[in-house]
Amino acid sequence: MIELVFALALASEAPQAGFSAEALAAQTSGQAPHADGAILARAEALREIFILNPEEAFATLDPMEQRALSRSVGRFDAASAISLSWFFRGAIAHAAPRAEIVGLYNPLVDTWLVMRMRYAAGAWRIADATLVDGAQLRAPSAPYWANASDDALGALAANQSQTVAAFDARFAQGASASTPDQTAFSTLAARTSAWMSGLGAWREASDRVAAAERVRQAIMRGRAARMAASGAVWRGREIDNLPQRVRATLAITAAAPRADGHTLFLISPYAPDILIVLDMRGTTPASLSVVNLANAAHGGAAP
Amino acid sequence: MSDKFSFAKAARRCVRLYLGALCVGMLSAPALAAPSAFRASDGAEAPAETMEAALAEDSLVIILGGGEAISLFGLEARATAPTRLFVTLSSEFLTAAVASGRIEASSGQQARAGDALVLQIDGGVVSRRAFDAERLAASNSPGAAALLASDLNTLAARQRRLHFWGYYEPTGVNAAAPSSPALEALRRSYLDPSIIVRQRRAASEARLSLAANDFLAALRNGDQVSVAAMLDPAPFLARVGPDGLAAARMRAAARIVADAGLRTALASEPSIELAPDNQSARINGVAGAWRLSLVAHDRAVFIAALEPEIP
Numbered sequence: 001m002i003e004l005v006f007a008l009a010l011a012s013e014a015p016q017a018g019f020s021a022e023a024l025a026a027q028t029s030g031q032a033p034h035a036d037g038a039i040l041a042r043a044e045a046l047r048e049i050f051i052l053n054p055e056e057a058f059a060t061l062d063p064m065e066q067r068a069l070s071r072s073v074g075r076f077d078a079a080s081a082i083s084l085s086w087f088f089r090g091a092i093a094h095a096a097p098r099a100e101i102v103g104l105y106n107p108l109v110d111t112w113l114v115m116r117m118r119y120a121a122g123a124w125r126i127a128d129a130t131l132v133d134g135a136q137l138r139a140p141s142a143p144y145w146a147n148a149s150d151d152a153l154g155a156l157a158a159n160q161s162q163t164v165a166a167f168d169a170r171f172a173q174g175a176s177a178s179t180p181d182q183t184a185f186s187t188l189a190a191r192t193s194a195w196m197s198g199l200g201a202w203r204e205a206s207d208r209v210a211a212a213e214r215v216r217q218a219i220m221r222g223r224a225a226r227m228a229a230s231g232a233v234w235r236g237r238e239i240d241n242l243p244q245r246v247r248a249t250l251a252i253t254a255a256a257p258r259a260d261g262h263t264l265f266l267i268s269p270y271a272p273d274i275l276i277v278l279d280m281r282g283t284t285p286a287s288l289s290v291v292n293l294a295n296a297a298h299g300g301a302a303p
Numbered sequence: 304m305s306d307k308f309s310f311a312k313a314a315r316r317c318v319r320l321y322l323g324a325l326c327v328g329m330l331s332a333p334a335l336a337a338p339s340a341f342r343a344s345d346g347a348e349a350p351a352e353t354m355e356a357a358l359a360e361d362s363l364v365i366i367l368g369g370g371e372a373i374s375l376f377g378l379e380a381r382a383t384a385p386t387r388l389f390v391t392l393s394s395e396f397l398t399a400a401v402a403s404g405r406i407e408a409s410s411g412q413q414a415r416a417g418d419a420l421v422l423q424i425d426g427g428v429v430s431r432r433a434f435d436a437e438r439l440a441a442s443n444s445p446g447a448a449a450l451l452a453s454d455l456n457t458l459a460a461r462q463r464r465l466h467f468w469g470y471y472e473p474t475g476v477n478a479a480a481p482s483s484p485a486l487e488a489l490r491r492s493y494l495d496p497s498i499i500v501r502q503r504r505a506a507s508e509a510r511l512s513l514a515a516n517d518f519l520a521a522l523r524n525g526d527q528v529s530v531a532a533m534l535d536p537a538p539f540l541a542r543v544g545p546d547g548l549a550a551a552r553m554r555a556a557a558r559i560v561a562d563a564g565l566r567t568a569l570a571s572e573p574s575i576e577l578a579p580d581n582q583s584a585r586i587n588g589v590a591g592a593w594r595l596s597l598v599a600h601d602r603a604v605f606i607a608a609l610e611p612e613i614p
Contacts, residue, residue, distance in 0.1 A: 017610075017611075018565065018593065018608065018609045018610035018611055019555075019558070019559055019562075019565075019608065019609055019610075020596075020607065020608035020609075020610070021534045021535035021537075021538050021539070021555070021605075021606065021607050021608065022535075022538045022607070022608075024534070024538075024555035024558065024559070025538035025539045025541075025542055025551065025555065026538070026542075027555075027558075028551055028554040028555045028558065029539060029542040029543050029547070029551045029554075035543060035544035035546065035547065036485075036544065037485075037488070037489060037492075037540070037543075037544025037545040037546055037547075038540060038541055038542060038543055038544035038547075039544070040485055040486070040489055040544070041489055041537075041540035041541060041544060041545065042540075042541050044486065044489060045537055045540075045541070092483065092486075093485075093486065094483070094485070095485060122541075122542065123538075123541045123542065124541055124542075222428075241421075241430070241432060243395035243396065243423060243424075243425065244395075244423045244425045244426045244428070245395070245425045245601075245602055246395075270482075270601070271482050273482060273483055294482055294483035294484075294486075
C-alpha cells in the first residue's frame with residue numbers, strides 16, 4: 001500500500017516534458033535516405049513561407065541557405081519583398097527525378113529558381129541556388145511565351161511542358177547542377193517589372209478594377225457560370241468546379257494591355273499551375289478561360 | 304375452357320410469385336446488408352466499417368445493390384438500382400463516379416452511369432459532374448480495371464458518340480489530382496487521413512478547437528493512428544518525404560501514446576482555451592497547464608508541440 005502511494009507520488013512528480021513534432025521527427029525518422037518527396041516538400045514549404053513574408057522567412061534560414069539564395073536571387077529585404085512574394089506566389093515546385101535538385105518555376109516570367117539540396121542537421125537544406133531562364137534551359141526550342149504573336153496561352157502551356165521536360169532531362173539522376181545563367185537575374189527582373197507595371201497601370205482606373213473584381217467575387221462564390229456572355233468563350237462552369245480553396249484564394253496577379261482592353265491572370269498560391277485568364281473589354285468581361293499547366297505538362301490537353 | 308382467362312388462377316399465381324419473391328428476398332437479404340468495397344490497386348476486399356480509412360490509402364470500387372447506401376466523409380448516397388462506383392479521394396475532392404447503375408445523394412442530386420457525385424472537402428458542397436470513362440479506364444489500377452472494364456468500355460462508347468454530337472466538351476481539370484501529380488501526392492500524404500478530412504469539412508473558425516479537442520481525445524484513448532495523423536507533417540516530410548510520412552509519424556505517435564505521465568496529466572477532459580494568436584491553446588490539466596502549439600497547412604490544423612507551461 002505504501003509502495004503504491006510512493007509510486008503514484010513519483011509518477012505525478014516526475015518532470016513532464018511533453019513533445020514537439022520537430023524533436024520527434026529527428027528522433028524517429030533516422031537519417032534521411034534520398035527522397036524526391038522530401039526535397040519537394042522542403043521546396044514547397046519554402047515557397048509557402050516566402051509568399052507570406054520573404055524578409056522574415058529569409059531570416060529563419062541557416063547561413064548556408066542564406067548565402068546560396070543571396071547569390072542567386074539577391075537581397076531579401078523590404079524593398080524586394082513584393083516582387084519576391086509575387087515570384088513565389090506563382091511558382092510551381094518541381095523535383096528532378098532521383099536527384100538532389102529541385103526547382104521553383106514561375107511560368108508567367110518563364111524563370112526557374114534551381115536549388116541543389118543537401119541533407120544536413122536533420123533536414124534537407126539549400127546548398128546552392130541559381131536562376132535559370134526557361135528559354136535557356138529548353139534551348140533551342142520555344143522562346144518566352146509572352147513574345148508569341150498569336151495563341152499566347154498555347155505558347156504558355158508549351159513553355160511549361162517543354163521546360164519541365166528539359167529540367168528533368170538535365171538534372172535527373174544526379175547530373176551536375178546548371179551552368180550559372182549570368183543573364184537570368186536581369187531577365188527575371190525585367191519580366192517581373194513588366195508584369196507588375198502592367199498590373200499597376202491597369203489598377204489606375206477604378207471602374208475597370210471594380211468590374212474585374214465582380215468577376216473574381218463570382219468565381220470565389222462558385223457562380224462564374226452564371227455570368228456567361230452569349231457567344232463568348234466563358235469557362236465559368238469549369239472554373240466553378242475548381243476546388244473551393246483554390247477559388248477562394250485567387251488574386252489578380254498580372255495584367256497585360258490589349259488593343260481593346262486588358263488580359264488579366266488570376267492565380268491561387270495553392271494551385272499556381274491553374275491559371276484563370278479573364279479578358280476585359282473596358283469594363284465588360286469578354287471571355288474567361290482556364291489553363292491547367294499541370295495537365296499540359298503531363299500530356300493532357302490545355303483548353 | 305382451359306384457354307380462358309381465370310381471375311382466380313391469376314390471383315393464386317400472383318400470390319405464389321409474391322411469396323416466392325419474398326422468400327428469395329429474405330434468403331438473400333444478409334448478402335445485401337452492406338455494400339461491397341474493393342481496393343482499386345489489387346481488388347482486395349475492404350471491410351465496410353473501414354472504408355474511410357481504406358480510401359485514404361487507395362481508391363475503391365464499391366458495388367451496391369438497389370436501395371443500399373454509402374456514407375463517406377459526409378457524402379451520403381443511396382443506389383436506386385444495382386450500381387458500381389469508382390470512389391477516389393484527392394486532396395480536394397471525394398469523387399464517386401458511377402460506372403453503371405444510378406445513385407441519389409441525400410442532398411438530392413441524382414447520378415447515373417457517366418456522372419460523378421463530387422464532394423468538396425472544404426465546405427462540404429456536393430455537385431454532379433460528368434467524367435471521361437475512356438480516360439478513367441486507361442489510367443485505372445489493375446483491381447479496379449478488372450471490376451469495371453466492361454462497364455467503362457460500354458460507357459466510353461456512348462460518350463464518344465455524345466462527344467461527336469457536341470454534348471460533351473473535355474475540360475482540363477482532373478478531380479483525382481487537381482494539382483501536379485507530385486504535389487498532389489505530397490498533399491494527400493497529410494490531408495487524407497479521415498480525422499483530417501472531417502476537420503476540413505468543418506467551418507474554418509471551428510478547426511482550431513476541433514484539432515485541439517480531437518488530439519486530446521485521441522491521446523486519452525491511446526488512439527495511435529489519430530495522434531499520428533494530427534502531428535505536424537512538416538518536420539517529418541523534410542526528412543522522409545510523403546512515402547515515409549505515415550510510418551515516421553506512427554513511430555512518433557507510439558512514443559507519445561506510451562508516455563503514461565502525459566496521458567495521466569491530460570486524462571480528465573481538461574478545459575481548453577484558444578490563444579488570441581490562433582496558434583496555440585492552453586490546456587488546464589489536473590497537474591498544471593500545458594501549451595498546445597497548433598500549425599496550419601493547407602487550411603488543416605496540426606499539432607506542432609505539447610509542452611508544460613512555464614509557471
